[in-house]
Structures are given as structure tokens and as C-alpha cells.
Amino acid sequence: MSSSFADLGVGAPIVKALADQGITAPFPIQQKTLVHTLAGRDVLGRGKTGSGKTLAFSIPLVTRLAGGRSAQPRGLVLAPTRELATQIAATVRPLAAAHNLKVTTIFGGVPQNRQAGALRSGVDILVACPGRLEDLMRQRIVSLDAVEITVVDEADHMADLGFLPGVTRILSATPRGGQRLLFSATLDNGVDTLVTKFLRDPVTHSVDEAHSPVPEMTHHVFHVAGVQQKKELVHQLASGTGRRILFMRTKHQARKLAKTLTDAGVPSVDLHGNLSQPARDRNLAAFTSGAARVLVATDIAARGVHVDDVELVVHVDPPVEHKAYLHRSGRTARAGNTGDVVTVVLPEQRRDVQVLMRRAGIDVTPQRVAADSPEVVTLVGEKAPYQPPRSQPVVDVRGGRPPHGGGARRGGSRATGARHDRARNGAASDRGAAGQPRHAGARRTDAPRAARRRAGRPTRVSSTGR
Incomplete structure (x- = not known):
């Protein structure tokens, strides 16, 4: 196993951003997935809670988008809850800042005006809960036509909350050729269908048995x-x-x-x-x-x-x-x-x-x-x-x-x-x-x-x- 992020092919700006946070050695799920995600492969990741999967998808997300620009979001992360969306964004932002990428969160329970304003001013990476994102898509405030890489985090929890139909509609609105990463503890309750429909020849990595x-x-x-x-x-x-x-x-x-x-x-x-x-x-x-x-x-x-x-x-x-x-x-x-x-x-x-x-x-x-x-x-x-x-x-x-x-x-x-x-x-x-x-x-x-x-x-x- 590689002992450093640089050994896994992570670029110097992100390595520095990680080091500034005291993160110097990759966890097992990062070691196993980064070689494939950085190469553009679709990945199905299964890891216990606290295993480090947020960084495992944040690093390739930022790496893929570095240097590009678009009027619409090019990176999308779907999360089941507001709290998780907020914490994912907190992990992504320091890495995105290393490449001057803008990150915003989209979720319900708050007025949409500020979120809509952020989208209109230009966003590179969108971290969103499915319900509010679909609302903004229906209002034509946001388009997913430019999305190059999509992450679905805690897909099993999405299923538990009844969000999979919305996730399916959102993924269908992203370009077919984009890279997709899905992380889930289990593949039941329809998660397996999501994998089959949207991931192309995915590489599967597991760190410990589901729910261990x-x-x-x-x-x-x-x-x-x-x-x-x-x-x-x-x-x-x-x-x-x-x-x-x-x-x-x-x-x-x-x-x-x-x-x-x-x-x-x-x-x-x-x-x-x-x-x-x-x-x-x-x-x-x-x-x-x-x-x-x-x-x-x-x-x-x-x-x-x-x-x-x-x-x-x-x-x-x-x-x-x-x-x-x-x-x-x-x-x-x-x-x-x-x-x-x-x-x-x-x-x-x-x-x-x-x-x-x-x-x-x-x-x-x-x-x-x-x-x-x-x-x-x-x-x-x-x-x-x-x-x-x-x-x-x-x-x-x-x-x-x-x-x-x-x-x-x-x-x-x-x-x-x-x-x-x-x-x-x-x-x-x-x-x-x-x-x-x-x-x-x-x-x-x-x-x-x-x-x-x-x-x-x-x-x-x-x-x-x-």
C-alpha cells in the first residue's frame, strides 16, 4: 500500500491543502479507491462509518475539475441529510480552494434565495440534498448539463428515507459520459438497481463488511x-x-x-x-x-x-x-x-x-x-x-x-x-x-x-x- 497521497497520484496543491489540516497518510479506503477514481473510473465504495470515504471522493472530485470553468456546476455530490451535506462541503472547500473552485450547499429547511443567488453567481461544485435540488431544477435555476463527476454518498440511507426515485431523476439529468462514484454500506432497498443503471463497469472496493x-x-x-x-x-x-x-x-x-x-x-x-x-x-x-x-x-x-x-x-x-x-x-x-x-x-x-x-x-x-x-x-x-x-x-x-x-x-x-x-x-x-x-x-x-x-x-x- 502507498504510504502517502503523492504516491497515489494526488497533485501537489491538494497534498499541501491536506497537510495544512494535518492529514498526511491516506486511510485504507482512500488507498484502495484513489488509484481508480483519479484515473476516471466509476467506483462503488463500501466502507464502515468513519472510514474516510468523504476524502476518498473529495480528492478525485476536485482533481477532475481543476483548471476548468463553466456557468453551471461541473461537480455534484448528493447527500441524504442537511447535516451530512454541510459536513461534506466543509471537507471539500479547503481542497477546492487550492484550485480556486467554488463550492455551495443546497438543502431544504431554509429559504432558497441565498442558494439561488449562489447558483446564479457561478458554482463549480454543488453539494445537495435531492429534494431541494429537484425544486431548483424544476424552477430552471440550476442545470446539471455540465456535470462531469457525480458522487452519491450514503446511498443506503437515501433508500431508507425514500429518496431513490429523486436520486434516479437527478442522475438521469447528468451527462451519460460523466464519472460516477457511489458509496453505500449495503446494496439493498434498490441501491443495487441504482448501481446497475448508472455506474459503468465500476470498480468495487470494500473496507470491512457492511455494518461491521x-x-x-x-x-x-x-x-x-x-x-x-x-x-x-x-x-x-x-x-x-x-x-x-x-x-x-x-x-x-x-x-x-x-x-x-x-x-x-x-x-x-x-x-x-x-x-x-x-x-x-x-x-x-x-x-x-x-x-x-x-x-x-x-x-x-x-x-x-x-x-x-x-x-x-x-x-x-x-x-x-x-x-x-x-x-x-x-x-x-x-x-x-x-x-x-x-x-x-x-x-x-x-x-x-x-x-x-x-x-x-x-x-x-x-x-x-x-x-x-x-x-x-x-x-x-x-x-x-x-x-x-x-x-x-x-x-x-x-x-x-x-x-x-x-x-x-x-x-x-x-x-x-x-x-x-x-x-x-x-x-x-x-x-x-x-x-x-x-x-x-x-x-x-x-x-x-x-x-x-x-x-x-x-x-x-x-x-x-x-
Whole structure:
């Protein structure tokens, strides 16, 4: 195997851009695919989460487009979720900058005006989710006639979300002679049909079996006596100094736990489908920067969310499917790093979790624990010092701006997802009066409160934040 990117034929500008990020040695999936992708071959890549596939397709994508120009996009990457599209673009941009190529992202959940403006001003590489891209194609804002290389990432997740018909229409709109790279953990649910229809004589490369557990992960199954013991254990697991992701079954419980942890002095943010895209971006940015140490998420974060140095994943609510278990767990132990995964199990869940682990290929002996058990204390390691919530410069757990004084707001709004959407309808939707960012769940006006302020009377705030 080649020991450097230069040995694999990667050009000097990209080698330098990688080195500037501290990336000097290719991972196995990059070593196996680059020799073919750089030669213009279609490639079918199958690799476990965190294997380095984003760079495996970003390098040939930029290399192929270097030196050329067009009024329309020449490179296209399709991703199933907004978060994954954003992170792919973050990986591609430094490489594209080395060749003066412009990159933009296209996804729903935000007004299209800015995206349409970027397309009209000229884009070389488009990273897109299928739904919004098809909308813009129907409006004739974007054409795929000039696309030379197309990447479909996480095609199996596209299938799970029902996106394959849209992906098929999009690929049919690209030139037949273009290069196509497809990455997928499995070839079921219609992915095999996509491969047969659109890839020409593809070279197939696999790194580990599909859905195989990552050897750098250490798995733990913690049995607890009841709901109160579970709550205490989860708070203990969340209290360490490093980054950790806690997975919940429902949006409501994810929001509630993030607020509870923040109020207890553990800076936390949530990520789920009820948040608007600006709120998702802010919360994920807070977690990435370290302003929040804990991300409490639903399965929306199980795939496509990559944050460096996540040391612990906790399945607060065990998933139903073994695929979901492996994808959730894959947020740690990425790119050769190590990590721990904990599944918290109530008595009535023990049989189901036993079946889940067997299907996931995980051989682990369950342990009955309490929050202060040695196994738990060792896993948590050094606990972060308590930080009073009002002194933390952390975004609100619903994803809005920090409250006055920089502290975490205790009684945040309980706005539903529908209210989030209504509050953000239009280009200025995430701005309040005088252009200030609006709290993710804030109402547009509060006339009685404003009147009391003008009259100099004290403002009463209820414990619910309503």
C-alpha cells in the first residue's frame, strides 16, 4: 500500500491543502479507491462509518475539475441529510480552494434565495440534498448539463428515507459520459438497481463488511434497576470533560434532557427534527466548538454528523434496529480513534437489547450498575467542574441566541415544530427586531411585556417561559 497521497497520484496543491489540516497518510479506503477514481473510473465504495470515504471522493472530485470553468456546476455530490451535506462541503472547500473552485450547499429547511443567488453567481461544485435540488431544477435555476463527476454518498440511507426515485431523476439529468462514484454500506432497498443503471463497469472496493462493528470501540451494556436509577446514571455519564453524544427516541425527550443537563451545569444542546435549520446549525456549531460538551439527539444525528474527538456515545433509549445501533455508535471511534459506547437498559428492555446486540455482532457481557459504580466512574473519568447555568456562554438548548448576560436560559419556550416553521417563514425569518437573531422558540411579539417595560413596571416571567 502507498504510504502517502503523492504516491497515489494526488497533485501537489491538494497534498499541501491536506497537510495544512494535518492529514498526511491516506486511510485504507482512500488507498484502495484513489488509484481508480483519479484515473476516471466509476467506483462503488463500501466502507464502515468513519472510514474516510468523504476524502476518498473529495480528492478525485476536485482533481477532475481543476483548471476548468463553466456557468453551471461541473461537480455534484448528493447527500441524504442537511447535516451530512454541510459536513461534506466543509471537507471539500479547503481542497477546492487550492484550485480556486467554488463550492455551495443546497438543502431544504431554509429559504432558497441565498442558494439561488449562489447558483446564479457561478458554482463549480454543488453539494445537495435531492429534494431541494429537484425544486431548483424544476424552477430552471440550476442545470446539471455540465456535470462531469457525480458522487452519491450514503446511498443506503437515501433508500431508507425514500429518496431513490429523486436520486434516479437527478442522475438521469447528468451527462451519460460523466464519472460516477457511489458509496453505500449495503446494496439493498434498490441501491443495487441504482448501481446497475448508472455506474459503468465500476470498480468495487470494500473496507470491512457492511455494518461491521468498529474494533476501536468498546461497548458497554449497563442494566439499571429503574427509571430513577437510569436518570442518575445518564447524568453521571454526561458529566465528564470530553465530548459525548446522548441518543434519545423522541424529539421532546431530547429537548427536555438537554435543558435539564444545562440547568445542572453541564452545557448541552439538542438536535432533532423540530429544530429549524439555523437552530440545528447553531447547536451543532456549539457542540463542535466545545461551548457545549453534550449533544442530545434523536436518530437525525445517527448518520452524517462528524465531530472530532467524541469520546462517548450513550444510547439512553436503545434503538430498535441493529443498523441504527451501529450508525449511532459510529459517531465515536472515527478515523482510527478510540471511543466508548454505552447502552442503558431498563429491566423490561433486556430481552430486546440482547437480540439487538446479537444482530449487530456485538459480544458484550451486561453489567448491573448504579451511577456511582466503579465501572461508570472509570468510564466518565475526570468530571468537569460544575458551572452555574447562568454563567455559561452557551446557546439555548432550542438553538437560539444566548440570553441576555450570556447565560443559559432556564425556562425556554416550548414552541412546537410548527411554530418554529411559522416563525422562520421567509428570508428574514431568523431575525427579530432591529435585525437581531431571534430565539428559536420565541414569539414574534410580546406587546404586554413591552408595554410594562415602557411603563417601568417589573416584568414577570413564568417558570415555563411562556
